[in-house]
Every structure is written in structure tokens, then in C-alpha cells.
Amino acid sequence: MLILIAGITGIVGRHCAEVALAKGHAVRGLGRNPQLLDTTIYSRLEHFEKSTSMFDIPALDRAVAGVDAIICAYAFKPEVVVEGQLLLLRSAERAGIKVVCSPQ
Numbered sequence: 001m002l003i004l005i006a007g008i009t010g011i012v013g014r015h016c017a018e019v020a021l022a023k024g025h026a027v028r029g030l031g032r033n034p035q036l037l038d039t040t041i042y043s044r045l046e047h048f049e050k051s052t053s054m055f056d057i058p059a060l061d062r063a064v065a066g067v068d069a070i071i072c073a074y075a076f077k078p079e080v081v082v083e084g085q086l087l088l089l090r091s092a093e094r095a096g097i098k099v100v101c102s103p104q
Contacts, residue, residue: 002026002046004067006074006088009036013073017041020071030063054084060091069099 008029051059
């Protein structure tokens with residue numbers, strides 16, 4: 001299964017990536033700065049999609065293309081929880097993704 005982890009460079013996102021990779025899943029990351037991700041995780045990613053912000057719709061659409069599931073591990077800030085997750089869900093909907101979860 002190919003899993004997109006949005007917010008992969010944060011504490012929750014990194015942990016989700018470690019678990020998914022340990023279970024044998026392919027992982028794609030979405031974030032602003034790939035250099036914040038440990039090289040042991042980064043080197044095992046199927047791809048890292050760099051975004052400029054939570055409003056970067058083209059990056060969101062590229063990130064969700066072809067994935068089986070999405071884990072949203074965005075920072076817990078009101079504007080991100082509401083607007084950021086909604087934009088990600090809309091990209092997922094356009095791509096036909098049926099499984100989206102948020103560990104928050």
C-alpha cells in the first residue's frame with residue numbers, strides 16, 4: 001500500500017512514517033522542508049513532494065496522485081486543522097482516495 005503522510009517532517013509525521021515503513025508500506029511524504037526529515041526515513045520514501053504552504057494546491061494534487069491512503073499529520077493549529085485539512089481532503093476527493101485519517 002502506498003501511503004501519503006502529509007506533515008511528515010513533524011514529530012507525529014515522522015513516527016507515522018517509521019511505523020508504516022516497518023510494516024512494509026511504501027510511503028510518500030508531503031512537507032515544506034525535506035531537510036527536516038531524518039535521512040534514514042527520507043532515503044526510504046517513494047517520493048517527497050515539497051509544498052510552499054498548506055494552500056499549495058498543485059503540490060497537494062501531485063502528492064495525492066496514485067496513493068492508496070493518506071495520513072494527515074499537520075501541526076495542531078486552528079487554521080491548519082480547518083483550512084489545511086479541508087484542502088487536503090478536497091485534493092484526495094479529486095484523486096478518488098477513499099482512506100484519509102488524522103492521528104490528532
